[in-house]
Amino acid sequence: MEDLGFIAASYVLTLGSIAALARWTLRRGRRLARTLRREELPWT
Amino acid sequence: MWRVARLVAAKDLRIEWRSRVVTNQVVPFAVLVLVMFAFALDVESVLQRVAPGLVWLAVMFSQFFLVQRAFAVETSDGALDALRVAGVDPAGVFLGKALALMAQLASLVILLLVGAVLLYRAEIRADGLVLLVTAACSATAGLAAVGTLYGGLTAGAKGRETLLPLLLAPVVAPVLIAAARATEAALGTAGTALGDGWPWVGVLATFAVAFGVVGTVAFGPLIEE
Amino acid sequence: MAVTTQPVQTERPATGRVTATGTRVTRWLAVACWLGAGWLLLAGLVLSPPDVVQGDSVRIMYAHVPSAWIAYLAFVVTAVSSAAYLWPRTRSLTWDRIAGASAEVGVLFMGITLVTGMLWGRITWGVFWQWDPRLTTTAFLFVTFAGYLAVRGLGGSHEQRARRSAILGLLAVVEIPLVHFSVVLWRSLHQEASVLNPNGDVQLDGFMLFTLFTGVLVFTLFYLWLVLHRQRVLWLQDHHDDSGLDEALSARRAEEGTP
């Protein structure tokens, strides 16, 4: 399978960036929610 | 609305007439940009071939400064707030400022076309004149409308000097493409036929009408604090 | 309002479980996402046959085309929620937060589309970028929404931010046909013979088409999961700013007590 490098790169970049945004969002959510109790969050 | 527009436009142009900031700073800058292009591109034939594109690029860069200036005048002493507090019809303010900006842009375009003829040996052929004038008018109308709208959006914001070009450049892209192609057709650069220019004028006109309407509606809420 | 003292919590604070913004729904969604991604990788890289014309480079399609689709979906959602915010009857900051979250995820996916598009272009055309109408509009959208996110960062109250971004969100979508049409018209002047209509118009069939649709499905799941979480974080952000209001109000009243 030639051009494996390019193909692999595109998948790594795609899934990697999605994972990065996911992790950043979760951490930010956790930090901001530190002062709230579970019930106060409208989505619980 | 049109009464307020006339008032605001007259006020803007009088301020420009009195302060001469545009004529003493922005116009020389635009001409300078033409000269810098010549330094950068160097090859005579290339310059002549891309002259229309360069003219409109210089107009686009100058538009950033013209819009900055138009709103610096308003925010320097809180005049924009005063216009809002006085309940002056925001649509009128938008049209007034856009008309003033259009007048400045139009005079700039004329000057830069002359510059292109002198510096880049572009030739303006007689039968292309109608196309050239229509294209220039609709392009400047579009640029004025979209410039005033985004100028209002960033008027009070911090860091607006860099934010305005970031917002304006992509939006102005269609005008840049259309105006350059229409001007090429008008000047007949690289053998483009006259007829090819008219669809581009259509694009320019649609752009101008679209942003004229959107601006008139959205300007009020946009400058609302 | 710096969060200085850590209030004493009797039961576990909201972050007891893995995530603060997580619920059962998002956990199932997360599981589905990663399973789907696994299947996409398997199908895209291994199971699906190489294309008769392009060879293996078609595999990038399974990431490139779906991410473009999702980016367009994200910007449409932003436009719709911006309109919903501007409509007096349905005005609420939730719409603004959805618009903001969707725009952020949209910019991410548009970035992915551009990068994968260039990688794919490098293999097929031998050049990273080609002024093809679709790619150019993609680039335009990427920059426009980067500007949108920059405007969201400007100061002012939540309502001010919401109103400004809503107008810009709608404006951006209105500009798409203008840009696309002028680019198509522009490119039609250059009749260079491109042997293959670039990206996406490759005729996929059978298993390859199935993989493409899996890609779209998986990316949609990712999009939903990201927007759900991102929107909740924006709520936390606004709440964090506002919660300062009640404390400040009581502080002010206390201040008034002592002349």
Place this chain on the structure above:
Amino acid sequence: MDAAVELCDAVAVLGSYPALAGADLTVRRGEIVLLQGPNGAGKTTLLRVCAGLVPLARGRASVLGLDVAAHRDAVRARVGLLGHANGLYQELTVRENVDFWAATAGAGTDEVASVLERLGLDGRLADVAVSRLSAGQRRRTALACLVARRAEVWLLDEPHAGLDAAGRDRLDETLTAAAAAGATVLLASHELDRATRLATRVVEVVAGTVRQPS
């Protein structure tokens, strides 16, 4: 005669800071009310709320019987706010500025002449560019623009700041004359001696709320 300006439990928020924390105030037409109080007490915000510039988080505000939130533009057309900024165009002359503002409210040039004369801005001064005026003259020009716009409620935020003695006297004359002609003046000022002589009533603004003086 309904109240010219009425605030009921007005709460206004700037960012997350409650500039107004439940203010109540009633001002009748023709009154000159002095808002007294330390810096940052909320005087400026109170004026901006009456001018329909700052939305209320809670409570209600009405000017000339119109609810500010509902009839924002109508309120703004009949109200004049003179804040720290004069809202003038530096490159234009005094006359051109006042002409512009008068024209936005549909007033004629003859009316402008009388306004300039009343505020001592006529003659040679009228044709001087605003950028070359002193702070006091600029303030008076801003006031002239307000008068030329035929505003019925005047919201003045420390108008005396930067004025020389003569300028302050002229300002007081104009305010008294305007009030006599039925305008209502809400004045935030630190010039206690002068302002108390001028004002028909004084209220205290402390920590975002309004209190009758103890």
